[in-house]
Amino acid sequence: NIGNxxxxxxxxxxxxxxxxxxxxxxxxxxxxxxxxxxxxxxxxQAGQSAKNAYIGSIILGVAFAITSFSCTVPVVGMLLVVAAxxxxxxxxxxLFGMIVYGIVFAFPFVILSLFPSSLDRLPRxxxxxxxxxxxxGFIELAAxxxxxxxxxxxxxxGLLPRSIVLGLFLxxxxxxxxxxxxxxxxxxxxxxxxxxxxIGTIITLLVLLPVGLSISNxxxxxxxxxxxxxxxxxxxxxxxxxxxxxxxxxxxxxVDDYDGALEKAKQESKxxxxxxxxxxxxxxxxxxxxxxxxxxxxSQFDKMVLARLYVDKKDSLSSVFAQMQFERYKTATQPYYVxxxxxxxxxxxxxxxxxxxxxxxxxxxxxxxxxxxxxx
Numbered sequence: 503n504i505g506n507x508x509x510x511x512x513x514x515x516x517x518x519x520x521x522x523x524x525x526x527x528x529x530x531x532x533x534x535x536x537x538x539x540x541x542x543x544x545x546x547q548a549g550q551s552a553k554n555a556y557i558g559s560i561i562l563g564v565a566f567a568i569t570s571f572s573c574t575v576p577v578v579g580m581l582l583v584v585a586a587x588x589x590x591x592x593x594x595x596x597l598f599g600m601i602v603y604g605i606v607f608a609f610p611f612v613i614l615s616l617f618p619s620s621l622d623r624l625p626r627x628x629x630x631x632x633x634x635x636x637x638x639g640f641i642e643l644a645a646x647x648x649x650x651x652x653x654x655x656x657x658x659x660g661l662l663p664r665s666i667v668l669g670l671f672l673x674x675x676x677x678x679x680x681x682x683x684x685x686x687x688x689x690x691x692x693x694x695x696x697x698x699x700x701i702g703t704i705i706t707l708l709v710l711l712p713v714g715l716s717i718s719n720x721x722x723x724x725x726x727x728x729x730x731x732x733x734x735x736x737x738x739x740x741x742x743x744x745x746x747x748x749x750x751x752x753x754x755x756x757v758d759d760y761d762g763a764l765e766k767a768k769q770e771s772k773x774x775x776x777x778x779x780x781x782x783x784x785x786x787x788x789x790x791x792x793x794x795x796x797x798x799x800x801s802q803f804d805k806m807v808l809a810r811l812y813v814d815k816k817d818s819l820s821s822v823f824a825q826m827q828f829e830r831y832k833t834a835t836q837p838y839y840v841x842x843x844x845x846x847x848x849x850x851x852x853x854x855x856x857x858x859x860x861x862x863x864x865x866x867x868x869x870x871x872x873x874x875x876x877x878x
Contacts, residue, residue: 522649
């Protein structure tokens, strides 16, 4: 529920989007506000004057954290973006990322404490550090776009549909490449011409490739040949396709129509398959695109009546479906899949989460139980 709130609350996402734009301008040097100067000075003085060495070390550590605030925001911010997807995969990815980030951040200082003479051989900060900050600024802008399309979608403004969001990611990536090649600079006049960032350019192009493939495939703006991990990341960062539900209805799905699906299942004496899904659920999108169209899955779907129920839209139907899922199955996980007996609405089988490898077995188990019971 907390994940869903973070992923779907329009005001929270608007605030985060504006905050990330502020951080991006800070990285670019467009905004130059020393918000930590006085706090850093007081903290550093307290650490230097502390009588207890352990307390002094802790206070100086806090001072260092304040000093490095503008450098740590991009990394922690991107992990926050992943966590805001509202999925278990996003949560564990963020947890793992923070663990790795903490270890990597602390490692150099542990080594320096063991070998203090190596401090003299460290490279001094210069233009490379400024370029790194600007690169992080572009990452901040991309993160801001991810947050800003949520209120746009929730309020029905229509300024940031899937195609425009993908286009903005391409624009940000191209601007970053031009910066890395020295076409323009945020630092003004610098001593010496900086080296072209070939490695950064290659990495940026690799990131932009799936974005470009997606935007070149209207009307869904989804490229089906992407690796699963890449597909998951893109679906976390962009709004859902505008025509996805229309395609599902043409394929025979009952979208947000539980009563209609139940009635048809009774008429045709078929089990009812329910897909509890969400607008902001990246794993739902990946399952519905990569797994549902498979021939072996489609052959199982042909034996059932299919219903897709959204639980995170800001309307009364979604509230009803979310309450139904929680009261019946004691979970708010999406995706969540259920096969019902339409006669008494009893659950034959149910399962939750992202399950590409075991989904066919789940369907066949429910179908076998339904038809096995009816044949007795």
